[in-house]
Amino acid sequence: MARERLLILGGGFGGLDVVREVGRSRAAREHWDTVLVDKENFFQFNPLLPAVAVGAVETRHIVYPLRQMARHHHVRFLKNKARRIDLERREVLLHNDLVERFDVLVVAVGSVTEYYGIPGAVEHTRPFKTIVDAMMLRARVVELFEMAEQARTPEQRRRLLTFTIVGGGVTGVEVAAELMDMAGETLLPRYPSLQREDLAVTVIEADTRLVNTARPEHSEYVRRFLERRGVRVRLGSAVARVEPKRIHFADGGSLEAFSIVWTAGVGPPELVRALPLAHADDGRVRVDGRLRALDSQGRALDHLYVIGDSAAVERDGGRYQPRLAQTAVATGGYVGRALVAAAEGREIEPFGFKETGYIISLGQHSSVVDLFGIPLSGRLAWLLWAAAYLVKMVGFRKQLEVGLDHLTHLVFDHDSSQIMNRRQVLSDEELNLSLKGVEGDGGSAAAPGGAASAPASRRAQATPRAR
Numbered sequence: 001m002a003r004e005r006l007l008i009l010g011g012g013f014g015g016l017d018v019v020r021e022v023g024r025s026r027a028a029r030e031h032w033d034t035v036l037v038d039k040e041n042f043f044q045f046n047p048l049l050p051a052v053a054v055g056a057v058e059t060r061h062i063v064y065p066l067r068q069m070a071r072h073h074h075v076r077f078l079k080n081k082a083r084r085i086d087l088e089r090r091e092v093l094l095h096n097d098l099v100e101r102f103d104v105l106v107v108a109v110g111s112v113t114e115y116y117g118i119p120g121a122v123e124h125t126r127p128f129k130t131i132v133d134a135m136m137l138r139a140r141v142v143e144l145f146e147m148a149e150q151a152r153t154p155e156q157r158r159r160l161l162t163f164t165i166v167g168g169g170v171t172g173v174e175v176a177a178e179l180m181d182m183a184g185e186t187l188l189p190r191y192p193s194l195q196r197e198d199l200a201v202t203v204i205e206a207d208t209r210l211v212n213t214a215r216p217e218h219s220e221y222v223r224r225f226l227e228r229r230g231v232r233v234r235l236g237s238a239v240a241r242v243e244p245k246r247i248h249f250a251d252g253g254s255l256e257a258f259s260i261v262w263t264a265g266v267g268p269p270e271l272v273r274a275l276p277l278a279h280a281d282d283g284r285v286r287v288d289g290r291l292r293a294l295d296s297q298g299r300a301l302d303h304l305y306v307i308g309d310s311a312a313v314e315r316d317g318g319r320y321q322p323r324l325a326q327t328a329v330a331t332g333g334y335v336g337r338a339l340v341a342a343a344e345g346r347e348i349e350p351f352g353f354k355e356t357g358y359i360i361s362l363g364q365h366s367s368v369v370d371l372f373g374i375p376l377s378g379r380l381a382w383l384l385w386a387a388a389y390l391v392k393m394v395g396f397r398k399q400l401e402v403g404l405d406h407l408t409h410l411v412f413d414h415d416s417s418q419i420m421n422r423r424q425v426l427s428d429e430e431l432n433l434s435l436k437g438v439e440g441d442g443g444s445a446a447a448p449g450g451a452a453s454a455p456a457s458r459r460a461q462a463t464p465r466a467r
């Protein structure tokens, strides 16, 4: 009998668990001809991205080659991007005019950065979603320290070292904490002309508390922890518009920021939004109790599963499951088991899932953790954080590499080498910024666009800063 074609789009937290379950079962391997498609040829372990952004964990240690994983589980792997899903014809259109047909499709393409249509947000901020975003952020921070060290006025130094994170959710606070750790503890002492007051790391949050998915006492703990470390926290500040190097708020105020990182939210990619199915308000595809997509009349489609961040999985009180790795793993594992059961001619119970809690890393070997309702914070929580993520890394090699990174950073500072080309991390305007300063004063800031604001005759000589 010809095998049925199972097509899995996306080899992230959700997709990989489908592959694992199907690959482990002999019956499933005989029944399904499985193809995994991902636009990247690696899996990235997102929870450690903030640590990668400051060099606390090495870049390559949090990625795992999908081809190796697919081969191990007897699955064919294609590195390609799905552009359109044709549900009528049961085909997925890929790049290079390639088409993959399917009998059963699993959509596990995750989410993309959501800008909520805020003017200027896409153009003038940097996302924090991929390993490349993390590498770029780290390179940019070090590059700006190098520039600031050579700047001739306090205003120039302060301007260059203003880092603002929009979005005080888990990712935002983790990035702010790690950034402060690297910038304040490792970099500052290595740049003799820079001082603590030259550095500003700010987190902006529209809600009245940070990490509003956590317990209120943990939100408060995180705020106090960050503020103690020198991070400025602006709560209840909704961003209305972003201009180059400036954020405007809905209440009319504004804030200058040389580097703006956008961590304010995620939403489904266009591939998912465009499906002619039932969608939740945030664009995710609604699914039934067996994670099958619902069509616009609310009927479950037997041949289409949606999992992970792309799926709106109902939970108690009419709400949807949060977009977390644990939800993606649970939904992926469930669909994998359902496909194994289908190959064996049986059915499994509907999907059931209980959250285990959350872990928020705050740098400096500190975390807050909620594990099955038990709250923890501080160093013990950090140890739990490190151990939990070590266990979850794919394969022993990655566990070893990340484990050694943690041990190394318990003893040594971050490495401050910046190996990228300046052009890769700075815009043309930033590259050409004048740091020359103004003769006889230590006070004029460089004007937006790069030139010093003082007349040319006064810009002839630079005045080194008194230490």
Ligand SMILES: Cc1cc2nc3c(=O)[nH]c(=O)nc-3n(C[C@H](O)[C@H](O)[C@H](O)COP(=O)(O)OP(=O)(O)OC[C@H]3O[C@@H](n4cnc5c(N)ncnc54)[C@H](O)[C@@H]3O)c2cc1C
Binding pocket: 009, 010, 011, 012, 013, 014, 015, 037, 038, 039, 040, 042, 043, 044, 046, 047, 048, 049, 050, 080, 081, 082, 083, 108, 109, 110, 111, 128, 129, 130, 170, 171, 269, 271, 307, 308, 309, 310, 323, 324, 325, 326, 328, 359
């Ligand atoms: C910086 C950061 C930190 C996070 N920290 C945590 C945390 O601490 N704890 C936690 O629980 N969750 C965390 N998350 C959220 C968690 O990573 C996601 O909820 C989870 O990855 C969702 O799994 P998924 O399988 O739906 O999508 P993903 O894991 O994102 O996988 C989607 C896959 O689809 C591929 N893909 C996308 N579009 C296409 C296409 N058109 N064609 C082919 N392939 C495509 C992608 O390359 C990717 O491999 C974090 C996320 C980020 C960005």
